[in-house]
Each structure stands twice: as structure tokens, then as C-alpha cells.
Amino acid sequence: MSQQADQFKKLVSHCKEYGFIFPSSEIYDGLSAVYDYGPYGAELKNNIKSYWWKAMVQMHENIVGLDAAIFMHPLTWKASGHVDAFNDPLIDNKDSKKRYRADQLIEGHLDKIEEKMNKEVEKALKRFGDSFDEAMYRQTNPRVLEYQQQYDAILERFTKATAAGDMAELKAIIDDLEIADPDTGSRNWTEVRQFNLMFSTQLGNIAGEDGKLYLRPETAQGIFVNFLNVHKTTRQKVPFGIAQIGKAFRNEIVARQFIFRMREFEQMEMQFFLRPGEEMKWYAYWKEARMKWHLALGTPAEKLRFKDHDNLAHYANAAVDIQFDFPFGFKELEGIHSRTDFDLSSHQELSGKKMQYFDSELNENYVPYVVETSVGCDRMFLALMSQALQEESVPDAKGEDATRTVLRLHPALAPVKCAVLPLLKNKEELTGKAREVFDSLKHSFLCQYDEKDAIGRRYRRQDAIGTPFCVTIDFDTLQDDTVTIRERDSMQQERVHISKVEAIVRERTDMSVLFR
């Protein structure tokens, strides 16, 4: 098993063992691509959502929140294009019986060519050192040029086929490139078929097509249909944004990467309404703002990158992904899209209701343009866990080499902020005092009281769930009201007066540290 695959396996089992994520309905062997968040997972997820909400709504005077219903009038999805165009091209392998997305197989092939090009460039950089001119090398080196031509030709064919919805051509590309099943190497493929990703259900008293409802595949449409309600009730002026966090549902064809691709997941989306013609300015603004939001959590810059879309969706005139280096490679974490006036205009047309805004400065009515930012809460969770989970060697109580598992989450996002630990379990003076400390701290943040096992093991348990501080009550505490406070990452212990603990923990764990 590769190191990365091994690391990913450890992450999945850590999530389960420590109560972050469980497979859904596990006693019935689980439900594919559906997961439940356990006690620490629920805390971390709430903290991620809170960080996003504060960054959007609290930090921007011109962004307001919304909590729209999951069910919407079925025409919503006609207007948005989801009924007709929210399809993925699927292909089955006849030997392995595995199902794949045809577009992802082709993109995977393109990624491999890109990797080969990059390797050539890296080799040359090593050879030539500081004098290396990368742009020139890419334009002149015959091998790189050959790869680039292959890449461009495939991309052009792929883009055309996708835009035309030409499934036979997608199949032909897969055959011509001799793309094999990544698991088994078999090239025995079925035809490519379109597959709509929306889940549907039935409204109580209406039979047949008329009563057909969809579970929303994105939260954005709840924002678009409420655009006028929000504008009128908050008296916001363009440019302004509406932010929403909520569940979305997609009947994903391939869902194999834990919580990366789920059938029920949560999105954090913000639609920013603006003057037509100003979309590129705001697109650039939100690209930068969203990257900063990720970096503030201490994520190393080399783990994040922008990737422009090769294939623009039907509604977009510019689109970029923020990709994160997951244990299985760089993949989309967040999308930033310039959606033009596509959605509002479509709703205006289908509903017959005006979706216009009167701009008093310009003395003009128009349908606003939209730039949206859309990040998956679960993908964010996975990104944070995968970089935070670390194993390191530390000396144990006897000074011998030992390994500790530590979850280096940003303290503001950590599920539990502070653990309160009496040195010994059977000494009532200690446990009573520890309870007192716990009771006073629990008003300020989530604390945990733990008296079971030796102190070293309790520290390890807190390290594994990412608790930034442990406070230990010992016999000296009874004399002078001081405690030891241990910091998770450095494992440094400091003796402080009980009255200082709250401020020390607050200073490091309060969400506001992320905005300063």
C-alpha cells in the first residue's frame, strides 16, 4: 500500500475510533456514501460552519444569511437547468462490474499527461539550477511539446463532446486512449449513458409527475428565488450577498472516497449580487478572499491551489476551483463561479415574476449578475482532518521513545477546548476541586472532565481529539490555587493561577483570532 493510501486508511479509522465519523446505519452494514458525524465530529463540523458564517455574515456588512427549505417548487429545477442538464456521463466496466464517470476517466488521463510534463520540467530545473527558464523550456523542449500537443488535442475533443452531450464520442475517446478500469486494468466497457443526479420523491396528495419533488442538489437556488424577499426586507443595495449553509443531495455515480463524495452532504454557499459588467472585479475579489479564509487556518500554502475550469458549466462565464492536496491527490474543495444573470433570468422567465433590481445610482433596472462561492462542509472537514492528524515520536514517562497521535487542528476549530483532569481519581479533594474548575470553565467553552486512567494516557486521549489545553489539578492546587496547563502541540506545561486559565484558553481558541 502506498504511503498516502496508508495515511488515508488511518484517517478513516481514527475518525471512527475517536467518535468523529461513523458509517450511516452501521448495524445494517451501512449505506453507501452516507455518513453520520459522532460527538467530536459534530463539534468540529459546527465550528467549521461557524467560522464560515462569521467570515461571511459577521465580517461583511453587505452579506446576510438565509435558511431556505430543502424542498422547493419543482419548476425551480427546470429553471436552474438541473432537470435537463444535471447529468453525469456514466460507464460500466463489464468485467469488474464497476461504475465510473466517463468524464473523470478522461480527466484522469489528462492529469497523467500533465504530471509527465511537470516531471520533465522538474528534471530540467534540477539540471540547470538558477539559470533555468521554465517558460522557454516548455515552448521548446520536444518531449514537453509532444505531451502538450497530446493534452490539447484530447482536451479539445473532450470539451466539444461534453458541450454537445455526445455520449458516443466520449466512449470513442475512452477507447482511442485505451483507458482501462483503474482497479482491474480491463478495457471491456459499456456505452456511456447520461445519468441525472437528482433524488426525487413524491408530494403527499398529488399522484404522478405533478407531485414529483426533488431533494435540492445545491443550496444556491433557495437563495435565487428569495433574492427579492431578502433585498426588500434588509434594504441591501447591490453589491450584496446572501449566505446559506444547508444539506444538498446528489445521487453520485462514484462515491468511494469517504466523505469526499457523499450522496447527502452540506454546502456553505454565498451568492453575491452585483452590477452587470462588474463580475470580473468581484470574481477576483472572492478568489482572493476565499483563499485567505483557508490559509488563516494554518493550512500550508503548498496544499492549496487554484485550478481554472476547462469545461465551463452552462451558467458560468468564469469558474475556478480551490483544490486541496487530499491523501488521494489535489481535488476540488471549493468552487468560485461567475454565474452571470443566468439563474435570476431563468426564474424570471419561468415564474413570470420580475427579478429586477432598481439601481438608484444608475437610475436603471437590471437583473443582477452573480458571483458565488461554494464550499462543501464535509470536504472541508476531510481536508482539515487529513492535514491535522499526525504521528510523532515523543519520550514517554520513562524517557523512552514512544509515538503519540496528535490532531493539530486550529485551536479555534478544535471540538473540545480544554480538558480538566484531577491527578488522581480516588482523592476527593482533587476531584472536587477539578469539578469546581470544570464548572466555572464550562460557561465559556466546551470542556471535558476526565479522571479515568493515568495522567499520561489522558493527555494522549485529548491529543487524539485535538484538545488544545489540558488543565491538571494536583496537591499543590489545594495549597495555592495553581494548576498546570499543558499545550497540545508543544506539550509544554506551565504553572498558573486558576483565575488565569479562562483567559489563556480563550485567547488561543476564540474564533476571533482567525479574523485578526
Ligand code: ATP
Ligand atoms: P465535483 O466536481 O467534485 O463533483 P462539483 O463541481 O460538482 O464537484 P459544485 O457543484 O461546485 O461541485 O459544489 C460545490 C462544492 O460542494 C464542492 O466544491 C464540494 O466541496 C461540495 N460537494 C459537491 N458535491 C459533493 C459531494 N457529493 N459530497 C461532498 N461534497 C460535495
